[in-house]
Amino acid sequence: xxxxxxxxxxxxxxxxxxxxxxxxxLALGGRRVLLVDNDPQASLTQGFLGPQATRALDPSETIAAxxxxxxxxxxxxxxxxVPGVDLLCGGRAAGSFNVPDPHLTDWPLQTSLRDFLxxxxxxxxxxxxxxxxxxxxASWTSLVASDGLLVPLQPEDFGAQGIADVQxxxxxxxSGPNPALRLLGFLVTMSNPRLSVHKGFEQLLRTHxxxxxxxxxxxxxxxxxEAIVQRQPVAQYKPRGAATKVMKALGEExxxxxxAADEPTxxxxxx
Ligand SMILES: Nc1ncnc2c1ncn2[C@@H]1O[C@H](COP(=O)(O)OP(=O)(O)OP(=O)(O)O)[C@@H](O)[C@H]1O
Ligand SMILES: [Mg+2]
Numbered sequence: 001x002x003x004x005x006x007x008x009x010x011x012x013x014x015x016x017x018x019x020x021x022x023x024x025x026l027a028l029g030g031r032r033v034l035l036v037d038n039d040p041q042a043s044l045t046q047g048f049l050g051p052q053a054t055r056a057l058d059p060s061e062t063i064a065a066x067x068x069x070x071x072x073x074x075x076x077x078x079x080x081x082v083p084g085v086d087l088l089c090g091g092r093a094a095g096s097f098n099v100p101d102p103h104l105t106d107w108p109l110q111t112s113l114r115d116f117l118x119x120x121x122x123x124x125x126x127x128x129x130x131x132x133x134x135x136x137x138a139s140w141t142s143l144v145a146s147d148g149l150l151v152p153l154q155p156e157d158f159g160a161q162g163i164a165d166v167q168x169x170x171x172x173x174x175s176g177p178n179p180a181l182r183l184l185g186f187l188v189t190m191s192n193p194r195l196s197v198h199k200g201f202e203q204l205l206r207t208h209x210x211x212x213x214x215x216x217x218x219x220x221x222x223x224x225x226e227a228i229v230q231r232q233p234v235a236q237y238k239p240r241g242a243a244t245k246v247m248k249a250l251g252e253e254x255x256x257x258x259x260a261a262d263e264p265t266x267x268x269x270x271x
Contacts, residue, residue, distance in 0.1 A: 002258045003117060003127040004184060005142040006150050007169075010162040011133035014152040014189035016043045017224055019130040022254075024233020025247035027084030031125040034077065037090030038063055038113070038142050039132040040098055045089045047228055048080045059093035066116045067097040067141075069108060073120045082236055086124070098132065102140035103172060109137070110177060114145035126254075135169050143173040148184035148258055150214075155191050155201035184257045185214040187250070192220050216250045219243075 006015045016039070023033040037044040045062075046054045061078075065071035066088070080087050099105065108115075113129075121127050129142040143149065151166055163186070173181050186209060191198050206213050219242075227237035235244045 001121050001124055001127070002148065003121065003129065003146045004148045004150055004254060004258075005129040005131060005139075005146040006152060007131045007135075007139055007142065007166060008151050008153055008162050009133055009135045009139070009165055010153070013133075013154050014187075014218065015039075015133075016047070016130050017228075018150070018152050018187065018189065018218070018250075019044055019128050020047050020228070021224060021233045021235065021243070021247045022251055023085045023128055024082055024235040025244060026126060026251045027082055027233075028235040028239060028244070029248060029251065030084070031251070032084050032086075032123065034086045034088065034121065034124045034127045036063065036088045036113070036117075036127060036129040036142075038094075038129050038138045039090055040092055040095035040138070041132060042090035042092070044130045045087065045091065048082075048087055048231065049089070050231065054089070054091065057089055057091050059091060062089045062091035062093060063113075064091060064093035064097070067094060067109065067112055069112050069115075071116055077120065081231075082233060085233075090130075094138065098134075098136045098138045100136050102137035103176060105137060110141060110144055113141040114178075117145050135165060139169070140173070143169065143181055144177045146178070146181055148182050148254075148261065150184050150187055150254070152187045152189045152218075153205075155188050155198040155205075182261050183212060184254060184261075185212055187214045187216070187218065189218040190220045191217050214250065214253055216246060216253050218246060218250070 006018050023035050026033050042054050065076050077086050077088050131139045131142050221243045223243040227234040
């Protein structure tokens, strides 16, 4: 079992969509996934429950209870209508915990999500955590709890994609509470292969970051949007569609990268 966080402090780059559709594709392939909605906007939760039921959730049924360090699994984790996908709901109540300078907060708060997941994650092949578009406490607890980080970004406006800030956060977490955290990769999302500016960005990214960029690129596709309107991940909405094929490829690449990260290095073997 591995824990992966989708994070970029830039808004609207595809963090939530990636978690949602990836979970569906993995589940279609027989894997068991726990989605953690660690964004007080609760977009991921809305993707399953809709906006009204999401607003009606009692804080004790959401990740806020994890931050209060009083959550019991059966209280906060629910099954979804997608077989194989469970959800730890998000909600506005968790917003009061999402403070800046998270490394200065109480230690039990910083490790609250990691401690909770340690008790429940055995039942899953992958835990996937969605974050808000900032690097405050919610994102910090996600990184503290994770084996790997996936950074979605749009193929435009290189300087605005927040790569340097994300890398700074990784360094802080690695030199502090979670030395085991690894960057799984940058994921190009919403790519339009017909736009030369998108192609150019992707080339530049691959030149700069090489293998740190996922081979899989997520194309812009109305199938992703239509699926969400139907409250279904794209793999359940159009199991044979091109968008589903891409999400399945991303899932396989994530597991391959996690396995590669677990392999001992040549130096480690020699030691
Ligand atoms: N591959 C895609 N093709 C078409 N539309 C997409 C694709 N990926 C995401 N979108 C759309 O782009 C918008 C932003 O995506 P999403 O909500 O996943 O981003 P986010 O990074 O989670 O945003 P926030 O920072 O607000 O949490 C949504 O309307 C989503 O449906
Ligand atoms: Mg989001």
